[in-house]
Amino acid sequence: MDFHKPPHIVLLSSPGLGHLIPIIELAKRFIIHHKFNLTILAVTSQTSHAESQILKSATNSSLYTIIQIPSPNISSLLPTSATVSTRLSVTMRQAIPSIKSALTNTPLPPSALIVDIFGTESLTLAQELNIPKFIYVASHAWFLSLIVYSPILDKQIEGQYVDQKEPLKIPGCKPVRPEDLIDSMLDRNDSQYKESLIVAEKFPESDAVLVNTWDELQQREVKALTNGELSGVLKVPVFAVGPLVRQPESETGQLKKPVIIQWLDKQPRESVIFVSFGSGGTVSYEQMKEIAFGLELSEQRFIWVVRASTGGGVDTAFFTTGSSSFNDELDEIRKHLPEGFEERNKKVGLLVQNWAPQVTVLKHPSIGGFITHSGWGSVLESITNGVPMIAWPLYAEQRMNAALLVEELGVAVRTTVVPGKNVVGREEIASLVRNVFLLEQNGKRNHVRERVREIKISAEKALSQGGSSYTALSEVANMIVHKHRFY
Structure with a gap:
């Protein structure tokens, strides 16, 4: 040697x-x-x-x-x-x-x-x-x-x-x-x-x-x-x-701005909720419909990374080959969305199939919230960009992560029922989204937004x-x- x-x-x-x-x-x-x-x-x-x-x-x-x-x-x-x-x-x-x-x-x-x-x-x-x-x-x-x-x-x-x-x-x-x-x-x-x-x-x-x-x-x-x-x-x-x-530069590999970033460039600051359940998470078609209705009811701009349900559990996409064609899968997803959903929301929402450059998206100034499966990598990407979260744990250690985010760190809110095992209703989804975007709650500054910004600074100091x-x-x-x- x-x-x-x-x-x-x-x-x-x-x-x-x-x-x-x-x-x-x-x-x-x-x-x-x-x-x-x-x-x-x-x-x-x-x-x-x-x-x-x-x-x-x-x-x-x-x-x-x-x-x-x-x-x-x-x-x-x-x-x-x-x-x-x-x-x-x-x-x-x-x-x-x-x-x-x-x-x-x-x-x-x-x-x-x-x-x-x-x-x-x-x-x-x-x-x-x-x-x-x-x-x-x-x-x-x-x-x-x-x-x-x-x-x-x-x-x-x-x-x-x-x-x-x-x-x-x-x-x-x-x-x-x-x-x-x-x-x-x-x-x-x-x-x-x-x-x-x-x-x-x-x-x-x-x-x-x-x-x-x-x-x-x-x-x-x-x-x-x-x-x-x-x-x-x-x-x-x-x-x-x-x-x-x-x-961001390590995930896109593109000289030209992706379409998703071009769309975000046209949105007001901190106005968009980003919805993504990671590389291995799926939700049922019933839950997908409730998310769609919930996003509409919230009246908040959104980017939603959609993935066809595998029908075999919330984490089965991890080892799924994805043998169906792009268009076949997108057609299957559309069958389970509310009728007219895409048409009604084409000015305020963007559907992205399967994958998005997540760090690039979370770093964008137009992003104001993140509905996440609570995988630790996604959590850290959100925290280091100062984006508050709605915790939607699906599998692995994600329920534990959600408890940490909500109860210990105060950087997220979570559903009243455990997603995956239960269907989260549209009214609750809309309420959670609205609460994350409020600048004030009950006359006080939004604690979740304030707290995630404090922890972002702490993270920067730790790495310096x-x-x-x-x-x-x-x-x-x-x-x-x-x-x-x-x-």
Whole structure:
């Protein structure tokens, strides 16, 4: 190993935009601020158009090398009813031989390996190479606390978690209500629960854990993990290095302004509600109709990213091939919208099929609110652009995220019923939209709008030189450099 060259970090991403994008953004921070060499090993889903577009753009980057690893065929290993979480875990386990081959054949010898939460079983490969190994949690510190503590909860609590009368207590953290639990903990008999425990038990085998939040945002949880009640459970350091989010130029790849941005340019400041449920979320056609009526009733301008319902659950678009043609899918969506909806709203609304350049949209001054599935990446993109949210959680850890946004951070409002399991009515949707856009409520300044702007400033400080997240990532870089020099 040439110790005079900068360290070479290899980052491993599991399939899906929600995993790939945070890995890419972490890579950029190491390159820009520490001049490291970077290789990204991306296990691909081979079904997501948005993921393929991001990979295409990333492959052309001069900053880092990206190596795509096709997902192994796991159809014979799992029933068709297996959850997304289970499929990801099994996919990454079966991909280990390919990951090992890619890791040991990179142009430069690796100096460290960083894996996402579904890649924890690949930590053994770093052990074999005697290089530092890290887990990057692209979510928040409360989520990390629940994962870390879950093996203890598994021993403490009998029966199903969802049947508990009291919230689940996590030392040093806000308790988690049964209805806000992550998907993998909803049924302890399901394979995804067993897979989540395997992930949790791998954390102490790392050299440190990176988490996509910042100290000032979640001081209590970060303290519990670093030197508080949970540090003895985790047994390795935790570094809050966020918020790591995309920049607009990294998602469009176009010289010409997209149509969606041209449309936004013509709208008044903070007048548009953006509606998007992420790259893997769908809603039923019944719910789609209620959203349409709700947007109309709110009398607010809107951009709505629509996706045909898969009929198989709110997260099944994650592994959907999208074999139908563009026009067929759009025709199917239109059949389920209220009659005359598009015609009545052509001056104040824009329907976009399947995907939009979300960061570019959220950064636009015409955007004043965001109806979001509450995926942590989307949440951070909204916060860092000062956009208040209507939390519409669908799957994974999104119910937990929504509780954090509404009850702890005060940057969002949420529906009275859990979306996905229930249909949210048009009147409630209209009311939530109107409330987010009000400058004042009951004679007082709108707390949600004020709070998200405060947190935006906090995020900028954390990432700036000398800020908490900048310093935390520098400490991780120093750990890698030290091992690189004295290996």
